[in-house]
Amino acid sequence: MKVPLTRQEVAKHTSEEDLWVIVDHKIYDLSEFVDAHPGGSVVLTQFAGQDATQAFYNLHRHEVLQQYSDLCIGTVEGEKPEVIDPQPGDLSKVPYAEPLWLTPQFKSPYYNDSHRKLQKAMRIFVETHITPEALQKEKDGTFISQELIDKMAEANILAMRLGPGKHLHNRKLLGGVIDGKEYDYFHDLIVSQELTRHNQRGFQDGNMAGMTISLTAVRQWCNDAQLMERVTEEVLSGKKKMSLAITEAFAGSDVAGIKTTAELSEDGKDWIINGTKKWITNGMFSDYFVVGCKTPKGFSVILVPKTEDVEVKLIKTSYSTTAATTYIEFNNAKAPRNHLLGVEDRGFVVIMSNFNHERFMMAGMVGRWMRTVLEECLKWTHQRIVFGKPLITQPVIRQKLARMISLVEANQAWLEQIVHQMNHLSYDQQSQLLSGPIGLLKNFATRSAHEVADDATNIFGGRGITQSGMGRVVEMFHRTYKFDAILGGAEEVLADLGVRQAMKFMPKAML
């Protein structure tokens, strides 16, 4: 019964057995909920019969009202709710909460109608299908469901995550909102950025991150076209999973220090792999591993199928085990000879060129996360009342917000500039010309994340270090932004790479 009622009528319901409150001009009957209320019954009785809007928004996220909408029995007569009730697909109206190209008042030279269509469809898909599972999996630590993988495969989201290319031709993306042939690196950026919006960092990686950084290497470097097509089909249909297995306890960003070996069997038919790998995202549920190995005269990359000679163990890290971070032992594991990617002993180029797309995606994703954290801070500083005034009235808080806005916008602007170049360069040209700039961009993105996480946590105070409730997004960001600073190449290594690449192009220029 959602009928208008007067404030006088609400004021009559003040006992624990018969308890009504008003929040944002809506009336809630909490009589049955009092005992179940996580904040206890006392606080509710203190506000019984009254308007509790300010107290409510000081303690709860708006999503609480969406979850408990059944308790709402009507609106106050002659009044209208003021707080925005976001629906799947909506753009945020909070300043800076969306990149400029999604802000109706502004223009961008980079995006067209097909980008807008894809963005809208992705946001609806993420909010409807991915976010509910992401929230659950981040908490319970179990792996992504086959049901969700199947849905993403059907919508061709798995295929889109590899970036533009022939694998998208003849595919209808998200039910046909755009044609696979139209797909460019701006679409790719949109897919990455929308996919982070559930704000569950462990699940973000648990959601097939392994595939996005390993199938790319198979597609680019597999010498056997039939094998490449078969693996692509198996993985993009969601039937098989895969991951990239390069890092070891012995070697992280210094790929040259890898100890895992690959030798040809006596009959020359198979590679025999021995050694260990560590921090392999999605390794627990992978059917294939793209493995970096020492071969007699150098370093090679091999596609290794999961067999009983490949043992996997779960590693607990600072984010959820839903990411399936894995320790792997290869014990005489076999891979057919044609599973070599690229040229024997010259696998370095396979790994290095593959890094570009991974790092570009990571920069886009952490950039989008920062923006969400900025939105959280803007909302919170307006709703949080301290010393009798909203937090935003404090100049020191506005200084922090100014810095966050600048970092978020600078990252996106640089990112878009690089994406524009990617759209106009071949894969080889990208490897040659953009590995430096992309490395520097990822470095800048995660140094910015460091600043944003620090300021946001201070703004949220105790809530910023609490895993549930008001500060949950900020808490997660502060706890997990380091994954972006380390995975795909540590900050310092990327900064160094960026400058060394510039040195290569340095003319003999004198002062």
Ligand code: HEM
């Ligand atoms: C529609 C009415 C309400 C609902 C559905 C509701 C629901 C909840 C939920 C789900 C939580 C758990 C924390 C979270 O997820 O954010 C919570 C916590 C809490 N609630 Fe409510 N609540 C309501 C009204 C109120 C009111 C009127 C007060 C009065 C001040 C209040 C005070 C609190 C307190 C003190 C906490 C604990 C907060 C913390 O741990 O920081 N609630 N409430």
